[in-house]
Amino acid sequence: MNYAVLGAGAMGYRYGVMLQENTGAKVDFVDTWEENVEKAHQQGGVSVARDHQNRRVIPVNVYYPENYKGHPDVWIVFLKQMKLQETMERCSKAGIFHQDQYVFSAMNGMGHFEKIAEYFPKDQIVCGTAMIATRMDGPANVDFMGAKGSEQMHYATYNGKAADQTVKAIGADFKKAGLGPVFADDYMGMCMAKVVFNAVVNTLCTMFEIQMGQFVEYPGVKDMAKQLFDEAFDACDRAGIKMITTRQAEVESVITVSHQYKYHYPSMYQDFSKGRPTEVDYINGYIAKLGRENDYVCRTHEFVTHEVHLAEMMRKYRKQNQEQEKKIAEMVK
Ligand SMILES: NC(=O)C1=CN([C@@H]2O[C@H](COP(=O)(O)OP(=O)(O)OC[C@H]3O[C@@H](n4cnc5c(N)ncnc54)[C@H](OP(=O)(O)O)[C@@H]3O)[C@@H](O)[C@H]2O)C=CC1
Numbered sequence: 001m002n003y004a005v006l007g008a009g010a011m012g013y014r015y016g017v018m019l020q021e022n023t024g025a026k027v028d029f030v031d032t033w034e035e036n037v038e039k040a041h042q043q044g045g046v047s048v049a050r051d052h053q054n055r056r057v058i059p060v061n062v063y064y065p066e067n068y069k070g071h072p073d074v075w076i077v078f079l080k081q082m083k084l085q086e087t088m089e090r091c092s093k094a095g096i097f098h099q100d101q102y103v104f105s106a107m108n109g110m111g112h113f114e115k116i117a118e119y120f121p122k123d124q125i126v127c128g129t130a131m132i133a134t135r136m137d138g139p140a141n142v143d144f145m146g147a148k149g150s151e152q153m154h155y156a157t158y159n160g161k162a163a164d165q166t167v168k169a170i171g172a173d174f175k176k177a178g179l180g181p182v183f184a185d186d187y188m189g190m191c192m193a194k195v196v197f198n199a200v201v202n203t204l205c206t207m208f209e210i211q212m213g214q215f216v217e218y219p220g221v222k223d224m225a226k227q228l229f230d231e232a233f234d235a236c237d238r239a240g241i242k243m244i245t246t247r248q249a250e251v252e253s254v255i256t257v258s259h260q261y262k263y264h265y266p267s268m269y270q271d272f273s274k275g276r277p278t279e280v281d282y283i284n285g286y287i288a289k290l291g292r293e294n295d296y297v298c299r300t301h302e303f304v305t306h307e308v309h310l311a312e313m314m315r316k317y318r319k320q321n322q323e324q325e326k327k328i329a330e331m332v333k
C-alpha cells in the first residue's frame with residue numbers, strides 16, 4: 001500500500017520513516033510549515049536520531065499541498081489539533097483528497113475524527129492512539145525516543161465495524177514497520193484511555209517544564225494521577241464510554257511509561273516551549289466538557305485547563321521579569 005503523511009512533524013516523520021524503511025511502502029509527506037519543507041529539500045531528507053544516537057539523514061519526499069500530485073491509498077494525519085481544520089481545508093482546496101482513500105490518525109486529544117469525517121467517508125476512517133514518544137528538535141530534525149521495539153499503538157474503526165481488508169492491510173503494515181499495533185473494538189474507549197493518560201503526563205510535565213523521568217521522581221505522582229483518572233473515568237462512565245483499560249492500570253502506566261521515556265518532554269511541552277498554543281482544550285478541556293454534558297463536574301480538570309492557559313499567557317512576562325530582577329540585583333550590589 002502507498003501512504004502519504006499529512007503533518008511532517010515529530011510523529012508524522014516517525015510513522016512515515018518507519019513504514020518506508022521497514023515495509024518498503026511508498027511514503028510521501030505533505031506539510032505546510034515552510035522551514036520544515038525547505039530544510040528537508042535542502043538536506044535531502046529528514047535528520048533522524050534514536051535516543052540522541054546514530055543521527056543520519058533519511059531521504060524522504062516532502063511536498064506542500066499545492067505541489068502534491070500523488071494518489072496514496074492511505075493518509076496518515078499527524079497535525080496539532082489547533083491546525084487540523086485549516087490544514088485539511090487547504091489540502092481539500094488543493095484537490096489532493098479523494099473519496100477512495102482511507103485515513104488514519106493517532107493524534108492526541110479528541111475532536112479530530114469528526115473534522116476528518118468532513119473530508120473522507122466515515123467507513124474509511126481508522127482511529128488510532130500511539131504510546132510512542134518523538135521529539136521535533138527543529139525543521140526536518142527528529143529524535144525517536146525509546147528503544148527499538150518499545151513502540152505501542154492501538155487502532156480501531158471509526159464506524160465500529162470489524163476491520164475490512166484495507167484496515168487489516170494497514171494493521172499488517174504497521175506491524176511490519178515495528179509500530180506495535182493492537183486492534184481495539186471500540187474507538188471511543190480506546191481514544192479516551194489515551195486522552196486520560198495525556199491529561200496527567202502531558203499537562204503536568206508541561207506546567208512544570210520537566211521531562212517524564214523528572215516528573216516520576218515526585219512521590220505524590222500516583223496520588224495526583226489517581227485524582228485526575230478518577231474524575232475522567234467517572235465522566236466517561238456517565239457518558240457510557242467503555243474504557244479499554246482500568247483506573248489502576250492507567251496509574252501504573254504513568255509510572256512505567258514515564259520511566260521508559262524518561263528523557264521525553266511530552267508533545268504538549270514541545271508546543272509550550274516554542275511559544276505555541278497547547279492541545280490542553282482537547283485533552284483536559286475535553287474531559288471537563290464531557291463531564292459537564294453528563295451532569296458531572298470534573299473540578300480538577302477544569303482547574304488544570306485554566307492553569308495551562310495561565311501558564312501559556314504568562315510566558316510573555318518571562319523575559320521582562322528576568323530583566324527586572326537583574327536590574328534589582330545590580331542596584332542592590
Ligand atoms: N510527539 C509525540 O511524542 C507524540 C505526539 N502525539 C500527537 O500527534 C499529533 C502531532 O504531534 P507532533 O508530531 O508532536 O507535532 P509537531 O509539532 O512535531 O508537528 C506538527 C506540525 O506542527 C507544525 N510545527 C511544529 N513545530 C513547529 C514550529 N517550531 N514552528 C512552526 N510550525 C511548527 C508543523 O506543521 P504546521 O505548521 O502545518 O502545523 C508540523 O508539521 C498531536 O496531536 C500530538 O499530540 C501523539 C503521541 C506522541
Ligand SMILES: CC(C)(CO)C(=O)C(=O)O
Nearest residue numbers: 131132133201202266267
Ligand atoms: C509520548 C507520550 C505518550 C507521552 O505522554 C505522548 O503522547 C506525547 O508526548 O504527547
